[in-house]
Amino acid sequence: MAALRKWLLSGLLVLVPLIITLWVLDWVVSTLDQTLRILPASWHPDQLLGFHLPGLGVIFALGVLLSIGALASNIIGSRLVNWWHALLHRIPVVRSIYSGVKQVSDTLFSEKGNAFRQALLIQWPQEGMWTIAFLTGAPGGEVQAHLRTGHGPGGAGDEFISVYVPTTPNPTGGYFVMVRKSACVELQMSVDEALTYIVSMGVIVPGGKKPPQPGASSPVPLT
Template sequence: MLRVRLTLKGYLVTGFLIWLPLAVTLWVLDLIVSTMDQTLDWLPGSWQPQSLIGFHIPGLGLLFALLVMIFTGAFAANILGQKLVGFWDALMGRIPVVKSIYSSVKQVSDTLLSGSGQSFRKALLVQFPHQDAWTIAFLTGHPGKGVIEHLGGEEYVSVYVPTTPNPTSGYFVMVRKADTHELDMSVDDALKYIISMGVVTPGQKTR
C-alpha cells in the first residue's frame, strides 16, 4: 500500500511538472491577448469587429495594437512626424501633474528600449542585502552629480537588484564599482537565473 502511494505521488509530481509550464505559458498568453484586445474599444462602435462580422475574434486586438505601433513608428521616422512628436512632448510637459508622470515614464522607456542605451546591458554580481551575501543585479548607469558629491572620491555605479521570482519589482542601489563583478552571461540568461530562483543556471538546457 505504501509503495502504491509513493508511485501515485511520483506520477502526480511528474504530471504537475509537465503541465505547469504549459499552463503558465497559456495563462500569460491569454492575459496578453485579452488585454490587447481591449484596444479595439478605441474604435467607434460601428467599426468594431463585432458590429462588422457579428462575432468576436480573439487576438484581433493584439494585431490592431501592433499595426498601430508600426504605423506610429513609421510616421515618427519622417520629418513631419518628428515635429509632431516634439510638439506632443512639449504639450504634455506643460500640463501640471501630467508632466511629472509623462516625462518620468518617457525617460525610463527611452533609456531601456533605445538601441543606443546602456541600461540593463550588463549583469553584475553585487553584495546585497549585506556584505556576506551576493546577488545578481543589472547595471543601469552612474549616480547623478548631486549624489556623487556625497559619496566621496570612489567611483560608484547605479544598479537594479530584481526580486525573485518576479523581477519587475526590486531595489535601486548605488554601490562602489570596485565591489561589483561583471558576469560572463547575457541579460536574458541572468533573468532566467533570477526567475528560476537559481534552479536554471546559465547554459543549462531545460527539458
C-alpha cells in the same frame, strides 16, 4: 503511495507551466483585443465578420505601434512629437507624471541606453554574499558629487555605478543601489538568462553549466 506521489508531482511539473503560459497568453490577447474599441462601431471586425475572432486586437495594436513609430521617425512626425511633449510639460499635474514615466521609458527602451543591458555580480546585502544585479546607469547630480569627493561611503576618486537588485522569485520588486564599479563582476550571460536564473532561485543554470564550487577562483572585477 510513493508511486502515486511521484506521478502527482510529475503531472504538476508538466501541467502547471503549460496552464500558466496559456493563462498569460489569454490575458495578453484579451487585453489587446480591447484596443479595437477605439474603432467606430461600423468598422469593428465583429460587425464586419459577423463573429468574434480572437487575436485581431494584437494585430491592430501592433499595426498602430508600427505606424506611430514610423511617423515619429521622420522629420514632420518628430516635430509633432516634440510639440506634444512640450504641451504635456505645461500641464501642472500631468507634467510631473508624464516626465517621470518618459524618463524611465527612454532609459529602458532607448537603443543608446544602458538600462538592463548588462548582468552583474555584486556583493549584496553585505560583503561576502553575492547576488545578480542589472546595470541601470551611473549616479549623477548631487549624489555623484558626494561620491566622487569622498563625502559619501566611498573614498575620493572611486567610480560608482547604479544597479538594480531584483528579488526572487519575483524580479519586478527589488532595490536600487550604487556600488563601486571595481567591486562588480561583469557576467557573460544575457539579461534573459540572468532573469531565468533569478526566477528559478538558482535551479536553472544559464548554459546548462554547473555553478562554481566553493574554493574556485574568484571572477575578474569589472573593468
